[in-house]
Amino acid sequence: MSKRRYGSETSKSREMLLDAAETLMRESGYAAVTSRKLASRAGLKPQLVHYYFPTMDELFIEMFRRVKKRTMESLDNVFKADDPLRALWDLTANRPGVILSYEFVGLANHRKEFRAEVAEFGDRMRAVKINIIHRIMQERELTELPFAPSFAVVLLDSLARNLALEAELGVHAGHAEAFENIERFFRQFAGAAADA
Amino acid sequence: MSKRRYGSETSKSREMLLDAAETLMRESGYAAVTSRKLASRAGLKPQLVHYYFPTMDELFIEMFRRVKKRTMESLDNVFKADDPLRALWDLTANRPGVILSYEFVGLANHRKEFRAEVAEFGDRMRAVKINIIHRIMQERELTELPFAPSFAVVLLDSLARNLALEAELGVHAGHAEAFENIERFFRQFAGAAADA
DNA sequence: GTCTATACTTCGATAGAC
């Protein structure tokens, strides 16, 4: 272990580095987040990266911590929407967010320490969303869904994320029909809620 | 442009490099596929990588070409199965294949030249699968599905790929219920085919 | 508390030896 000192968590430079790292990761993938490229983006010297983040892995961990915090806050706001189910979809399908999350998954898939943390968050998000569906049904006095809430969330997550990823990549085959079907379901669900 | 010469496409070393590159990419991600790590895996000298593949990008293009060829061949075999729909699912949900494909998507998402090629293949696969669903329905004399074939394929791709990715990562929440639902659908579909 | 001079490692790529 080293006796080096590191920058405070309230530093302006530190914040700038985290912001730049996120943009860089979204645009060019996690592998492009190197001390040199990152510093260049933030208009700082490469060595500063290692002052605020002893290793690159600790930078990634900090980045993920911020993402987790933001995601949790967004989920809290789902109920303020007129159509909470649609709000949940919009949140999950948010393209910049989806791209970033796939980068973290990629990172996790080959860095042991990171993997457990990302997986834990994935499981937790799934559980939170299942609870949200339950709450939506209670509030709207719905007792029936075409499928169990847990499967509904797996379906929502899989579709929203995959469609966003494909759209970002430039794959569009079948998307129009998919959105029609999804839209129809949302309308039916909102309608059933209004009737109840 | 350089006047260097490059190895033939039938070389044994070349094949070994492509195989090793694929394993490395699956295990550690595309960013870990460096000339040095790759050569070490294949038991060869790093410089040999550049003899067979002038640039690393050309290595990735060759790798993707092999994947495309294999995928096409697998799709041709779907009809030999007793339950072609399930065979299509199994093929799409194949974990090593899914992991590898996400690596190519990641690579594509920030390398312009690569992006178009991966997107084109994605669109083509979607179209081929939609045709397969049509053919299955014809052969089984089915006229009705709960959703249009194009949406069925988007659904199948999204679910199969996302469930495989999550399982690989260690996310399991909701998976058991999801598989129950999917299994039930396959049984119903096969049953309807038997009745017809 | 903040930043930089510097070291050492790994990378992609080429020219030239076998």
Added chain:
DNA sequence: GTCTATCGAAGTATAGAC
């Protein structure tokens, strides 16, 4: 036709200057 000696650029990380 196959492989290696070698180079310059980019990577992470540390010790020490302000």
